Amino acid sequence: MAGLKWTAIATAALPLVAALTPEGMLGAPRRSEVIPNPTGEWGIFSSTNYSWEDHAATSVWNLLNLTSGEYDYLADGSEVAEIAWLGGNSSTALVYLNGTNEEEDGGVSLYAADATDISGAALIGSFPAPYAGWKHVLTPSGDVHFLVYCLAFENGTAYNPDPEYEPLNTARVYESTWVRHWDTWLDDTRNNLFKGVLTADGDSFSFDGNLTNLQVGIKNISRAETPDRPFGDSTNYALSPDGETVAWWTRNIDIPLANKTSAYIWLQPFDIGYSANPTFSHDGTKIAYFQMDSDYYEADRNKIYIANADVANPNITQIANDWDRSPSGIAWANDDLSVFVQADDLGHSRIFEIPADAPADFQPTNITGSGVVAAFSILASDDILVADSKVWSSRDYYVISPEGEVITELLKANEEDEALAGLSEADFREFYFPTPNNSALQELHSIMVLPAGFDESETYPLAYIIHGGPQGYNGNSWSTRWNFKLWADQGYVVVAPNPTASTGFGQALTDLVQGNWGGTPYEDIVACYEYIGANFPFIDLENGIEAGASYGGYMTNWIQGHDLGRKFKALVTHDGSTDTRAQYSSEEMFFIEHDNNGSFLDVPENYDRWSPVNFYENWATPHLVIHNSLDYRLGETEGLHLFNLLQEKGVPSKFLNFPDENHWVLNRENSLAWHSEVFGWVNYWSGLSEVSPFHGSTSVTPRFDRGGGGPARRRRWH
Numbered sequence: 001m002a003g004l005k006w007t008a009i010a011t012a013a014l015p016l017v018a019a020l021t022p023e024g025m026l027g028a029p030r031r032s033e034v035i036p037n038p039t040g041e042w043g044i045f046s047s048t049n050y051s052w053e054d055h056a057a058t059s060v061w062n063l064l065n066l067t068s069g070e071y072d073y074l075a076d077g078s079e080v081a082e083i084a085w086l087g088g089n090s091s092t093a094l095v096y097l098n099g100t101n102e103e104e105d106g107g108v109s110l111y112a113a114d115a116t117d118i119s120g121a122a123l124i125g126s127f128p129a130p131y132a133g134w135k136h137v138l139t140p141s142g143d144v145h146f147l148v149y150c151l152a153f154e155n156g157t158a159y160n161p162d163p164e165y166e167p168l169n170t171a172r173v174y175e176s177t178w179v180r181h182w183d184t185w186l187d188d189t190r191n192n193l194f195k196g197v198l199t200a201d202g203d204s205f206s207f208d209g210n211l212t213n214l215q216v217g218i219k220n221i222s223r224a225e226t227p228d229r230p231f232g233d234s235t236n237y238a239l240s241p242d243g244e245t246v247a248w249w250t251r252n253i254d255i256p257l258a259n260k261t262s263a264y265i266w267l268q269p270f271d272i273g274y275s276a277n278p279t280f281s282h283d284g285t286k287i288a289y290f291q292m293d294s295d296y297y298e299a300d301r302n303k304i305y306i307a308n309a310d311v312a313n314p315n316i317t318q319i320a321n322d323w324d325r326s327p328s329g330i331a332w333a334n335d336d337l338s339v340f341v342q343a344d345d346l347g348h349s350r351i352f353e354i355p356a357d358a359p360a361d362f363q364p365t366n367i368t369g370s371g372v373v374a375a376f377s378i379l380a381s382d383d384i385l386v387a388d389s390k391v392w393s394s395r396d397y398y399v400i401s402p403e404g405e406v407i408t409e410l411l412k413a414n415e416e417d418e419a420l421a422g423l424s425e426a427d428f429r430e431f432y433f434p435t436p437n438n439s440a441l442q443e444l445h446s447i448m449v450l451p452a453g454f455d456e457s458e459t460y461p462l463a464y465i466i467h468g469g470p471q472g473y474n475g476n477s478w479s480t481r482w483n484f485k486l487w488a489d490q491g492y493v494v495v496a497p498n499p500t501a502s503t504g505f506g507q508a509l510t511d512l513v514q515g516n517w518g519g520t521p522y523e524d525i526v527a528c529y530e531y532i533g534a535n536f537p538f539i540d541l542e543n544g545i546e547a548g549a550s551y552g553g554y555m556t557n558w559i560q561g562h563d564l565g566r567k568f569k570a571l572v573t574h575d576g577s578t579d580t581r582a583q584y585s586s587e588e589m590f591f592i593e594h595d596n597n598g599s600f601l602d603v604p605e606n607y608d609r610w611s612p613v614n615f616y617e618n619w620a621t622p623h624l625v626i627h628n629s630l631d632y633r634l635g636e637t638e639g640l641h642l643f644n645l646l647q648e649k650g651v652p653s654k655f656l657n658f659p660d661e662n663h664w665v666l667n668r669e670n671s672l673a674w675h676s677e678v679f680g681w682v683n684y685w686s687g688l689s690e691v692s693p694f695h696g697s698t699s700v701t702p703r704f705d706r707g708g709g710g711p712a713r714r715r716r717w718h
């Protein structure tokens with residue numbers, strides 16, 4: 001075992017030219033999807049960058065010419081929270097939500113404006129709470145029917161957390177499961193949908209201030225929540241094209257939410273009071289949506305349904321049922337004869353067109369190729385406006401024909417952003433490796449990402465990265481949390497395989513992880529490792545490292561206790577699982593009960609079989625453990641459990657904690673510190689750096705000077 005006195009081997013020459021740096025990657029613009037105007041001439045997108053001198057983000061809205069790709073500043077992103085095109089006869093009229101409200105702290109306000117002269121905006125409404133998720137329809141009468149959502153009390157009143165309400169004590173009492181979720185302790189507020197009307201008033205609109213909660217006192221739903229927290233958004237609800245009907249999705253909240261995923265879509269006239277993405281056809285007669293068969297498995301296959309927008313005769317039909325993909329985004333073609341969907345597909349996420357009456361055996365063809373689609377819209381011309389990302393570009397905008405022919409390239413972040421300069425498709429490779437013992441597929445997919453200045457005659461240590469989920473995938477996308485190109489540019493060849501459990505390769509591969517966490521996926525990961533050794537002489541396995549978050553952290557801990565663990569110089573676990581029995585302190589019980597084939601009360605042995613801590617005797621490889629305090633998915637005690645045992649065994653190890661981060665690290669300053677610690681750790685053990693990651697400190701590491709250029713950084717622990 002490599003100990004503390006291990007000395008660095010001769011280091012591979014670090015390519016310093018045009019390498020992606022943590023500061024560059026974290027500070028570079030983060031761009032939204034594009035919202036096209038009704039005529040398809042203009043688009044709006046937001047862009048947020050970060051200054052390491054000011055320690056502050058700058059956010060702007062831009063107006064994009066959808067023919068030329070040229071764009072200009074439209075509005076200040078710190079003031080304007082959301083923008084929507086008004087529609088109707090004007091191609092440039094807008095409405096926007098201003099994130100502040102002069103009359104009511106914590107409220108927002110509504111403005112009408114024209115994109116060609118936004119300084120002439122007119123205030124038309126004041127909302128006394130932090131409403132969001134604006135969706136509207138300009139009705140034939142000229143009035144605007146709109147929907148927004150906000151946290152609300154059980155009596156339907158919207159909740160405004162500001163002005164601050166100070167309770168006399170902080171007790172939280174629960175009488176059933178569903179106590180906390182993701183990073184939030186649940187209280188007596190839930191997201192609810194509200195409707196309002198803007199009345200046509202000459203050239204502008206007037207608003208009577210009446211926002212009506214659509215989700216109190218209806219049918220047998222004791223308490224709906226739309227959108228679902230924390231990841232739900234305005235795709236959880238829709239307004240019909242005539243503005244007269246609302247479709248909304250809620251979990252079935254009359255049953256235990258912590259262990260069921262079932263959900264319903266409700267249809268509601270605008271004037272009273274596990275399915276997903278209800279989407280109206282343009283003629284308003286149909287709704288397309290997704291639904292999974294299982295009511296306790298969030299990674300089951302999304303099937304595509306078409307229903308009449310008529311509760312008396314819903315006539316629900318399923319289309320392309322045999323297609324072995326699980327789509328997410330959905331949009332109707334302009335003629336309502338087909339839908340376009342987006343689905344994970346072989347390490348990418350691609351767009352497919354499916355006729356609205358497609359038979360079960362219809363197999364759609366992808367109309368996009370490389371990259372992971374973030375969002376798409378159907379333009380008036382029938383062409384499709386796409387926003388995606390790739391390993392080499394944080395955001396690309398382009399327009400394709402319905403057949404997939406690229407019509408206009410509008411923006412490529414790697415050509416636009418200084419921090420991304422020099423990144424290209426040549427940095428990215430894919431390969432398939434044979435699996436000796438896999439019942440779902442004979443070959444599995446992996447991606448490979450190459451460092452700057454890559455020279456096939458040199459060798460580079462392996463950075464082996466295992467994805468989370470486990471139902472997820474390593475794909476051709478940009479991430480600001482696990483950015484493969486950033487890892488590679490430290491001097492590694494990154495290999496990120498898609499073992500059993502991965503999505504986008506058929507449901508059988510995904511489902512095979514059930515009751516099998518450390519089984520087939522581990523064997524696949526070993527098979528890929530062996531394939532690398534046999535096929536890629538430019539990868540140095542002697543000095544390789546392995547890392548993963550969430551299930552990838554679980555797998556790292558499993559690897560530490562098994563033979564593969566002895567092959568790496570160092571390991572990194574971010575918010576992983578150490579003792580699988582402890583997953584009962586998680587919030588989504590449906591997840592663990594699915595993946596362990598039942599409740600602990602019935603099959604306790606399933607919770608024990610794949611528990612990494614059972615193999616503590618073998619632990620020997622230097623291990624960095626990261627676990628954040630707001631992670632309620634896997635509590636921070638999982639990381640402490642691992643770290644404390646590693647320390648008692650004398651295995652070189654380090655513990656990193658962010659008290660203000662959840663399962664992820666989102667704050668850019670925290671993320672910079674995360675990268676500093678993680679790269680400091682793996683670069684030392686892999687021999688890319690001689691700087692010891694140990695500083696004799698038992699608490700926080702007050703260190704940001706990693707050498708090299710760049711602006712001096714102030715410490716920001718708080």
Ligand SMILES: *[C@@H]1O[C@H](CO)[C@@H](O)[C@H](O)[C@H]1NC(C)=O
Nearest residue numbers: 027048049050051052058060
């Ligand atoms: C961030 O974006 C703003 C507006 O586009 C620009 O003025 C500024 O120079 C950018 N700052 C950095 C650090 O990139």
Ligand SMILES: *[C@@H]1O[C@H](CO)[C@@H](O)[C@H](O)[C@H]1NC(C)=O
Nearest residue numbers: 041042065066067068069070
């Ligand atoms: C957008 O760009 C095209 C091509 O340069 C130009 O012809 C057109 O006038 C622009 N559109 C608007 C609305 O300015």
Ligand SMILES: *[C@@H]1O[C@H](CO)[C@@H](O)[C@H](O)[C@H]1NC(C)=O
Nearest residue numbers: 079080098100101102111121
């Ligand atoms: C947003 O509202 C604030 C005050 O409520 C106002 O000062 C500011 O000009 C508004 N900005 C825009 C773009 O409407």
Ligand SMILES: *[C@@H]1O[C@H](CO)[C@@H](O)[C@H](O)[C@H]1NC(C)=O
Nearest residue numbers: 087088089138139140141142
């Ligand atoms: C659009 O223009 C037509 C014809 O001028 C007019 O009849 C109609 O009322 C306008 N619609 C709206 C929403 O302004």
Ligand SMILES: *[C@@H]1O[C@H](CO)[C@@H](O)[C@H](O)[C@H]1NC(C)=O
Nearest residue numbers: 152153154155156157158188
């Ligand atoms: C609804 O309940 C909240 C919290 O108990 C309370 O503050 C509010 O006044 C109630 N609203 C109405 C209309 O009763």
Ligand SMILES: *[C@@H]1O[C@H](CO)[C@@H](O)[C@H](O)[C@H]1NC(C)=O
Nearest residue numbers: 208209210211212270271272
């Ligand atoms: C607000 O709107 C609701 C639903 O449209 C209606 O029943 C109610 O009377 C309105 N209240 C006021 C004060 O206008």
Ligand SMILES: *[C@@H]1O[C@H](CO)[C@@H](O)[C@H](O)[C@H]1NC(C)=O
Nearest residue numbers: 219220221252253254255264
């Ligand atoms: C609520 O009503 C729906 C639709 O009628 C029904 O399917 C469901 O079983 C009901 N739920 C309860 C808890 O009664």
Ligand SMILES: *[C@@H]1O[C@H](CO)[C@@H](O)[C@H](O)[C@H]1NC(C)=O
Nearest residue numbers: 176177256259260593598599
């Ligand atoms: C779900 O929750 C209910 C009530 O808490 C409980 O009786 C049941 O055993 C749980 N598990 C499953 C798999 O339904």
Ligand SMILES: *[C@@H]1O[C@H](CO)[C@@H](O)[C@H](O)[C@H]1NC(C)=O
Nearest residue numbers: 308313314315316317356357
């Ligand atoms: C139901 O939908 C199917 C398939 O689109 C169609 O053939 C059938 O006529 C519809 N039935 C009714 C009652 O609308």
Ligand SMILES: *[C@@H]1O[C@H](CO)[C@@H](O)[C@H](O)[C@H]1NC(C)=O
Nearest residue numbers: 346366367368369370403404
């Ligand atoms: C569809 O995907 C394949 C890879 O599976 C790719 O080669 C092809 O270019 C894609 N089609 C389009 C139109 O992008």
Ligand SMILES: *[C@@H]1O[C@H](CO)[C@@H](O)[C@H](O)[C@H]1NC(C)=O
Nearest residue numbers: 514515516595596597603606
């Ligand atoms: C778990 O359930 C799956 C599917 O129902 C089954 O194939 C598998 O054998 C079960 N595994 C265990 C350990 O019970």
Ligand SMILES: *[C@@H]1O[C@H](CO)[C@@H](O)[C@H](O)[C@H]1NC(C)=O
Nearest residue numbers: 436437438516518519520523
């Ligand atoms: C194949 O997989 C099964 C289940 O994961 C495991 O029990 C068995 O040992 C594996 N066989 C080989 C040859 O790896």
